[in-house]
Amino acid sequence: MMPPEIPSQRRRTGRGRVSPQPEGFYEPEIVREEAGPVVEFFGEDGRRATYSFAELPCPGLHADLAAAWARRTSPTGDGLRTHAAATYAWAVIGRLVRWLGELARPPRTLRGLTLSHLRRFDQHRRMTIQATSAVLEMAQVRALLREVEPAGLLREEVREYLDRPGQLYGRWREVNSKEPPPGYSDREFAAIMAAARKDVVAIRQRLRASRMLIERFETAPHTLSEVERARAEELARMLRTGEVPPPMKAKGNGGHLPDLAAQRDCAGQVFLTTQDLPALMVLGVGLSGRNGETIKELTAEFRVLDGRAVAVNLVKRRRNKARTRRTIHWEVGSESSRLHTPGGWFLLLNELAESSRVFSGSERVWSIWTGDTAGGPEEFKAARSAAKGHIDPFGLKLGRQFEWNKWVARHGLTVDASDEEAEPEPLVLTMNRLKKTAEVRTTRAVGGHLPSASRTNTPDVSFLHYLRNDPTIRDWAEEILTEALEDTEASARAFRGRILDEQTAKEAGHDPAAAAEKLGTTVDKLTAAMGGELDTLVASCLDFEHSPQNGGGLCNVSFLTCLRCPNALVAERHLPKMFALLRWLQSELDARGVDDWIARHGITWLIITRLILPKFTEAQQEQARANASEKLPTELLDGLKEPL
Numbered sequence: 001m002m003p004p005e006i007p008s009q010r011r012r013t014g015r016g017r018v019s020p021q022p023e024g025f026y027e028p029e030i031v032r033e034e035a036g037p038v039v040e041f042f043g044e045d046g047r048r049a050t051y052s053f054a055e056l057p058c059p060g061l062h063a064d065l066a067a068a069w070a071r072r073t074s075p076t077g078d079g080l081r082t083h084a085a086a087t088y089a090w091a092v093i094g095r096l097v098r099w100l101g102e103l104a105r106p107p108r109t110l111r112g113l114t115l116s117h118l119r120r121f122d123q124h125r126r127m128t129i130q131a132t133s134a135v136l137e138m139a140q141v142r143a144l145l146r147e148v149e150p151a152g153l154l155r156e157e158v159r160e161y162l163d164r165p166g167q168l169y170g171r172w173r174e175v176n177s178k179e180p181p182p183g184y185s186d187r188e189f190a191a192i193m194a195a196a197r198k199d200v201v202a203i204r205q206r207l208r209a210s211r212m213l214i215e216r217f218e219t220a221p222h223t224l225s226e227v228e229r230a231r232a233e234e235l236a237r238m239l240r241t242g243e244v245p246p247p248m249k250a251k252g253n254g255g256h257l258p259d260l261a262a263q264r265d266c267a268g269q270v271f272l273t274t275q276d277l278p279a280l281m282v283l284g285v286g287l288s289g290r291n292g293e294t295i296k297e298l299t300a301e302f303r304v305l306d307g308r309a310v311a312v313n314l315v316k317r318r319r320n321k322a323r324t325r326r327t328i329h330w331e332v333g334s335e336s337s338r339l340h341t342p343g344g345w346f347l348l349l350n351e352l353a354e355s356s357r358v359f360s361g362s363e364r365v366w367s368i369w370t371g372d373t374a375g376g377p378e379e380f381k382a383a384r385s386a387a388k389g390h391i392d393p394f395g396l397k398l399g400r401q402f403e404w405n406k407w408v409a410r411h412g413l414t415v416d417a418s419d420e421e422a423e424p425e426p427l428v429l430t431m432n433r434l435k436k437t438a439e440v441r442t443t444r445a446v447g448g449h450l451p452s453a454s455r456t457n458t459p460d461v462s463f464l465h466y467l468r469n470d471p472t473i474r475d476w477a478e479e480i481l482t483e484a485l486e487d488t489e490a491s492a493r494a495f496r497g498r499i500l501d502e503q504t505a506k507e508a509g510h511d512p513a514a515a516a517e518k519l520g521t522t523v524d525k526l527t528a529a530m531g532g533e534l535d536t537l538v539a540s541c542l543d544f545e546h547s548p549q550n551g552g553g554l555c556n557v558s559f560l561t562c563l564r565c566p567n568a569l570v571a572e573r574h575l576p577k578m579f580a581l582l583r584w585l586q587s588e589l590d591a592r593g594v595d596d597w598i599a600r601h602g603i604t605w606l607i608i609t610r611l612i613l614p615k616f617t618e619a620q621q622e623q624a625r626a627n628a629s630e631k632l633p634t635e636l637l638d639g640l641k642e643p644l
Helices: 059-073 083-101 115-126 131-145 156-163 167-175 186-219 226-241 260-267 274-288 292-296 335-340 342-360 378-386 404-411 431-445 459-467 471-480 483-490 502-510 512-519 523-530 559-564 572-591 594-615 618-627
Strands: 031-033 037-042 048-052 302-305 309-315 325-331 498-500 568-571
Touching (some): 083 115, 115 156, 131 156, 186 404, 274 342, 274 431, 309 342
Parallel strands (some): 498 568
Antiparallel strands (some): 031 037, 037 048
């Protein structure tokens, strides 16, 4: 039994004193045992969740899967940092375990999980949902199983399947060959922004007029008429208490029932409401070029710098963790141009939402009044009730749905007509296309210099995902294509192959095992590659039977894609054919338009000239150039074909 603590011996706190701390290391209790394992999730976005395995079948899998799930959702996990991401992944895992439980012989432990199980589940999901969605679901399954410790709990065939490179990229390309839609045309973008700006101006005038009336009521009530005083008193009461009393419907039309539409309109005189969100979102994305999720996560903390710029805290979830949060500076502009600059838009949003944030307690800049009697999930109803109907619209769920088609129809937005006599079609509005349009316009404004244009993404992401396939960029690039643009685009080319340069070739001569390990292959495959046994057109293939560009099966794609594949190995003896290929590519450029040539061969040309040849010495290149054959077997460029 410990002796009683003497008051004079207690550690006291104070300035300059170290706070008393418990002994040992603190480890949060992430996995709890109740009826089954329960995993607590604490998202970086401030949202929390509890995931219980007790509701799932196959109890023999629960403990190991729960431990893997806890590791994946921990602060050091592989990317499940938000409530939305974790809930999506959890839904996928739940579907897998429930499907396993319905089998005639479900696995009793993880050791009983076979590769056949995973492939059959993949096939089952493809029969239920779109193939692209099934690819993403299987990526979630693999990510969880990679967290299983020790790895020996899984069969060897399953571990080999999980370690196979390029699965997501290859399967995605296999089932999703369609190019993403381009950004909006200049006319479409101008119409979208004009509609959003018109709505935001109306919102600003509505709220400012009410506040001016309240100010007159409080400072000079004698200047108001009796009707104006009554209205101002009602508005002031709402602004002070946050409560919006519902007017009653007239008799004969549902009398003695609250008129919710009138209540919403009344609240809209002093607070933002749900109907205000679409225009504010569109204007924010269109002016800043940021994606919708980033705009939704804007915090209420900011600093105005000399009245010319505002420092805003951003959250971009897809960046690495060290760069998830950052501070950027947005131009504010003059008073007359506030709705044409991202900083001016942010300051206005902060002003308009401020009266509602007092009651919602939102840490983000967003806050609206929605009422405390509407439906929805219990957590939403509880949040509304606790804050008198005021909420952060993206606080509990980032993926709030908008009825964009209604907003588009209200403003009569249409696509550019290819036929002047045809009936104009309604425009399809998405935040991704709007962001892409902003990227394109910025790139054109800075003369195509990607490092200057890429304010929201790295240059390679900007080019590959936003700019490369946009028709306005292609048309414009034909006129101003310069070597500077080509040099910048080189960083956007994803080269994942391996190069047997002069130093590595020497290492392979006296220590093949070390060279093979350095290149990420085996001694046998390295030896076969160096002997020419694994040659394709201008490289060696280290794993022809497992192509990441063909879903892990036998490779059947064009030899021109070899240089983009992680299975490729380029050695000095491939250089003569590589120079012959460059000559053929030049002849193709002479025969085609610039945009067509870039789409077909630009990536291959840039990989060779910017990423492969610099790895070899000038002497090696000169000798290879001299030995390059005049004719290349171009009939093989599209891959091997069966004889007719």
